[in-house]
Amino acid sequence: MDIKITRATELKPKFTDEASLGFGRIFTDHMFIMEYTEGKGWHDARIEPYHRLALDPSSTVLHYAQEIFEGLKAYKSEDGKITMFRAIENCRRLNNSAERMCMPKIDEEFNLKAMETLVSVERDWIPTSAGTSLYLRPTMIANDEALGVHAAKNYIYYIITSPSGAYYKEGLAPVKIKIEEKYIRAVRGGTGEAKTGGNYACSIRAGEEAAKQGYAQVLWLDGEERKYIEEVGAMNMMFVIDGTIVTPDLDGSILPGITRKSVIELARSLGYKVEERRVSVEELMTAARSGRLSEAFGTGTAAVISPVGLLAYKDEKIPIGDGGIGKISQQLYDTLTGIQRGTVEDKFGWVTEVK
Ligand SMILES: *Cc1c(COP(=O)(O)O)cnc(C)c1O
Numbered sequence: 001m002d003i004k005i006t007r008a009t010e011l012k013p014k015f016t017d018e019a020s021l022g023f024g025r026i027f028t029d030h031m032f033i034m035e036y037t038e039g040k041g042w043h044d045a046r047i048e049p050y051h052r053l054a055l056d057p058s059s060t061v062l063h064y065a066q067e068i069f070e071g072l073k074a075y076k077s078e079d080g081k082i083t084m085f086r087a088i089e090n091c092r093r094l095n096n097s098a099e100r101m102c103m104p105k106i107d108e109e110f111n112l113k114a115m116e117t118l119v120s121v122e123r124d125w126i127p128t129s130a131g132t133s134l135y136l137r138p139t140m141i142a143n144d145e146a147l148g149v150h151a152a153k154n155y156i157y158y159i160i161t162s163p164s165g166a167y168y169k170e171g172l173a174p175v176k177i178k179i180e181e182k183y184i185r186a187v188r189g190g191t192g193e194a195k196t197g198g199n200y201a202c203s204i205r206a207g208e209e210a211a212k213q214g215y216a217q218v219l220w221l222d223g224e225e226r227k228y229i230e231e232v233g234a235m236n237m238m239f240v241i242d243g244t245i246v247t248p249d250l251d252g253s254i255l256p257g258i259t260r261k262s263v264i265e266l267a268r269s270l271g272y273k274v275e276e277r278r279v280s281v282e283e284l285m286t287a288a289r290s291g292r293l294s295e296a297f298g299t300g301t302a303a304v305i306s307p308v309g310l311l312a313y314k315d316e317k318i319p320i321g322d323g324g325i326g327k328i329s330q331q332l333y334d335t336l337t338g339i340q341r342g343t344v345e346d347k348f349g350w351v352t353e354v355k
Contacts, residue, residue, distance in 0.1 A: 021165030131166025174309030235298030295326030
């Protein structure tokens with residue numbers, strides 16, 4: 001399928017200060033969009049000026065949340081070279097999410113081409129300073145114009161892009177995290193391993209309550225026994241216990257992060273022992289109390305590595321390590337962001353160039 005490109009005749013004013021870009025607030029001049037109709041498949045793939053969507057008020061997505069999305073970044077170096085990081089993995093994961101949510105798949109190579117073509121069209125929107133990127137938000141929504149709970153027959157897939165500022169303005173910064181006792185995010189057999197909006201909708205209340213108490217994120221426990229560590233809002237979690245990196249295994253209710261997967265591969269190549277297994281909150285708190293938990297950090301596309309300085313559970317608040325940034329967290333952050341930006345050799349073949 002060809003991608004028809006219609007360029008905007010009037011371009012939006014571009015940002016002047018990369019340092020104040022923030023995240024997800026401004027969008028570029030163009031978007032990729034195509035439609036799916038049962039019997040016909042995906043059709044009319046095109047890049048056109050960024051615009052609002054006109055949806056019928058009965059549209060499936062607005063009532064039954066049949067929706068999936070992705071999040072990834074494109075980078076531009078000072079000399080103008082544009083790269084993306086493991087984008088094909090996002091195309092694969094989108095299809096896994098589609099499978100769970102009864103939505104149509106998209107040929108992975110074609111989806112990658114759609115992303116790369118859009119990034120290429122928007123090349124002047126990609127910031128270049130350290131930590132900045134062009135964030136891509138591929139999104140698929142169900143769009144039948146009728147009520148009724150069943151898999152829709154019509155879908156829209158679109159990709160929008162947003163120039164993003166550096167997540168950290170002055171180096172890595174540790175956050176305080178609350179282990180959530182009251183609310184849950186996902187259960188095995190549910191939709192936890194799909195990147196779908198509903199998982200976020202049900203997490204908002206816990207996030208709001210934690211924020212009021214001064215915590216940056218909620219660390220979810222498993223929905224059945226509330227005993228095992230799962231993940232935080234949009235990040236997977238890793239812990240350094242007795243020098244070993246331990247992370248919850250993908251048990252069906254955890255989102256399989258591409259940063260998680262990359263950190264595991266990278267850490268092993270750097271000689272660290274990495275265990276993917278169930279981690280109980282009891283094991284974690286015992287290790288924290290005795291000082292054997294030397295580091296904890298989240299992994300995700302937005303922050304790459306987000307060190308945790310303090311864990312709160314029930315009435316206990318335990319600083320991790322010295323409450324600052326751990327050695328392993330810093331090393332993994334520097335190496336992974338270096339690979340992403342092209343300043344550290346990419347032995348894994350993760351980075352692809354966009355022409
Ligand atoms: C997207 C997401 C992540 C992180 O995935 P990356 O591919 O590393 O960005 C982790 N948890 C949840 C719930 C997510 O939605």
